[in-house]
Amino acid sequence: MNDDSTLDAALASLTHAGEDRGFRAEVLRRIANSPHARPAFAGAVAGRRLAFAAIVAMLLAGSWLAWRAVGPTVQKSPVNAEVSVPEPTSARAEPHPQAPTSTGSRPDTAPSPSAKGRRMRRASSTQKPTETPAAVEVASASADGPLPFGIERVRIEAVAIELVSVAQVGDDPALAALASPQPVVVEPVHIDELVPGT
Amino acid sequence: MSSTAQVTEDELTERARAGDAAAFGALVDRHRAAVIRAALAALGNREDAEDVAQEAFVRCHRALHTFRGASSLRTWLVAAAWRLALTRRRSLGRWVKRGVIGWAGTDGDGIEEPADPGPSPEQVASAREIRRRLAGLVRSLPARLRDPLLLSASGEYTTREIAELLGAPEGTVKWRVSEARRVLREKLERVGRSRTT
Numbered sequence: 388m389n390d391d392s393t394l395d396a397a398l399a400s401l402t403h404a405g406e407d408r409g410f411r412a413e414v415l416r417r418i419a420n421s422p423h424a425r426p427a428f429a430g431a432v433a434g435r436r437l438a439f440a441a442i443v444a445m446l447l448a449g450s451w452l453a454w455r456a457v458g459p460t461v462q463k464s465p466v467n468a469e470v471s472v473p474e475p476t477s478a479r480a481e482p483h484p485q486a487p488t489s490t491g492s493r494p495d496t497a498p499s500p501s502a503k504g505r506r507m508r509r510a511s512s513t514q515k516p517t518e519t520p521a522a523v524e525v526a527s528a529s530a531d532g533p534l535p536f537g538i539e540r541v542r543i544e545a546v547a548i549e550l551v552s553v554a555q556v557g558d559d560p561a562l563a564a565l566a567s568p569q570p571v572v573v574e575p576v577h578i579d580e581l582v583p584g585t
Numbered sequence: 586m587s588s589t590a591q592v593t594e595d596e597l598t599e600r601a602r603a604g605d606a607a608a609f610g611a612l613v614d615r616h617r618a619a620v621i622r623a624a625l626a627a628l629g630n631r632e633d634a635e636d637v638a639q640e641a642f643v644r645c646h647r648a649l650h651t652f653r654g655a656s657s658l659r660t661w662l663v664a665a666a667w668r669l670a671l672t673r674r675r676s677l678g679r680w681v682k683r684g685v686i687g688w689a690g691t692d693g694d695g696i697e698e699p700a701d702p703g704p705s706p707e708q709v710a711s712a713r714e715i716r717r718r719l720a721g722l723v724r725s726l727p728a729r730l731r732d733p734l735l736l737s738a739s740g741e742y743t744t745r746e747i748a749e750l751l752g753a754p755e756g757t758v759k760w761r762v763s764e765a766r767r768v769l770r771e772k773l774e775r776v777g778r779s780r781t782t
Contacts, residue, residue: 391766394770395738395740397716398719398723398735398738399738401625401626401629401716401719401720401723402622402736402741404621405621405631407614410617410635410638415606417639417640417642417643418606421643
């Protein structure tokens with residue numbers, strides 16, 4: 388073991404491949420017995436993959452559509468009721484009496500185009516906003532003005548995503564792993580929390 | 586086998602892809618040594634290495650329709666065997682840590698005797714003893730040195746192929762092989778001194 392050739396030969400012997408001893412026959416036997424080689428099994432695997440892909444696609448599409456929801460149906464959302472406050476005409480003008488005291492939803496009648504409303508999140512039923520007219524102006528300008536980075540102003544509501552139920556998946560352990568005992572609730576994030584200073 | 590002995594590898598691959606078992610068997614014969622040696626370098630145990638090598642061939646046969654020839658079929662097969670062997674090694678390592686089994690091949694069992702016609706019984710015993718001790722010393726090397734050393738010493742793969750298998754630059758592989766030899770030589774010298782004293 389004093390020279391490299393001796394060491395190399397000894398090392399090479401550690402990974403010597405040896406004789407065939409039916410290696411090829413064993414490989415071919417495994418291939419023949421592989422369940423993947425059977426058409427029925429391949430069809431079942433393809434079906435399961437297709438079903439899984441369909442479930443995932445439905446979940447993704449449902450959540451995406453919910454987050455993209457805009458318009459009258461969102462304005463009627465009971466989760467995040469909004470109040471519309473007309474802009475005061477001067478800094479000393481009193482706020483509209485309906486605005487701070489209103490606890491209901493936005494009225495169904497659409498506001499006039501000239502009236503600049505501001506959107507304000509209702510934190511709780513007992514907490515009322517105490518804002519000065521100047522603060523109302525600042526909030527109005529920032530809430531209705533353009534948002535940076537091309538952010539689009541979209542109203543969102545809480546989304547409950549019903550995952551696959553155990554009854555639907557039956558005895559399939561692969562699909563059963565996807566089932567959740569409780570629906571997943573995605574809480575919305577208000578735009579006021581995203582844009583500082585509003 | 587005579588029908589597949591002269592055909593090119595691409596042709597064999599095409600025929601195997603079309604379901605020709607004999608063609609795939611010919612590919613197995615051609616690349617068996619390279620695949621087994623990679624598995625053996627990772628696992629150090631012939632039984633596990635052959636099992637992993639067979640599994641690599643089976644999986645590659647199953648995925649043969651995805652093989653586009655970006656690398657050679659041999660590289661593809663060896664890479665598959667190497668990944669499977671590393672997975673097996675991690676699994677075996679957990680059992681070793683739990684004390685359920687000893688490290689495979691530590692005592693040199695399962696090491697194939699290379700064909701060497703005509704040695705005397707003393708020479709055979711001496712060579713077996715050297716290999717047994719060497720196997721133990723090689724196993725004591727860290728995997729980052731042991732893997733490139735065994736792959737390189739097998740003479741089956743180029744430095745570039747080893748680098749691709751290990752996911753390391755070629756220069757790093759060369760250094761690791763050199764460092765592994767140095768460490769191994771030091772260990773051998775210590776063993777020799779301890780035997781003479």
